[in-house]
Amino acid sequence: QSALTQPASVSGSPGQSITISCTGSSSDVGSYNLVSWYQQHPGKAPKLMIYEGSKRPSGVSNRFSGSKSANTASLTISGLQAEDEADYYCCSFAGSSTYVFGTGTKVTVL
């Protein structure tokens, strides 16, 4: 199972919006509405930000939103803040009780 493809880095200024893409295949992202997104600060455990493509867990800012089209999922962060600087990973269910993560994207707030 190959990792989902994400851009290595994305940057934006405070207040701007950025979008991170996550490209998989018809075997994972394209077949299931089970893409989740995680935020990871250095030295910390990942934190769930989006599940089932576009749903936010309780407590996650509404500045984070998700979507999916065909084999590509996307995470948008609006109103970028300094605290959003972190690594972001997508993850998709890939059938038969297996999962695959994305390659990860480093978000820099300029």
Added chain:
Amino acid sequence: QVQLVQSGAEVKKPGASVKVSCKASGYTFTSYGISWVRQAPGQGLEWMGWISAYNGNTNYAQKLQGRVTMITDTSTSTAYMELRSLRSDDTAVYYCARHSGTSAGAFDIWGQGTMVTVSS
């Protein structure tokens, strides 16, 4: 509060085995699955496998088949991951993560991570 607390850092020699524990608290352990995820230094997340805390069913990532075993002890609400025949590229932080109750496709609670170093 709901949490997963993992065992401490390990240093192992190539060819040895390591067993990492993940103790759950604050929720009904048998109602949720647990996945194990690892992260090599400076690298991304890698899903290793899943275990149902309800019935012990497992599914492992293909690349780890034959070297990894995941079990649970429901009497202590603890999940374990054992990795055998360790190699240098198994050096990583190992996380346990609870499968969300509202979505099977998400991991909503994570352990703090256990650093496993494989070095001669």
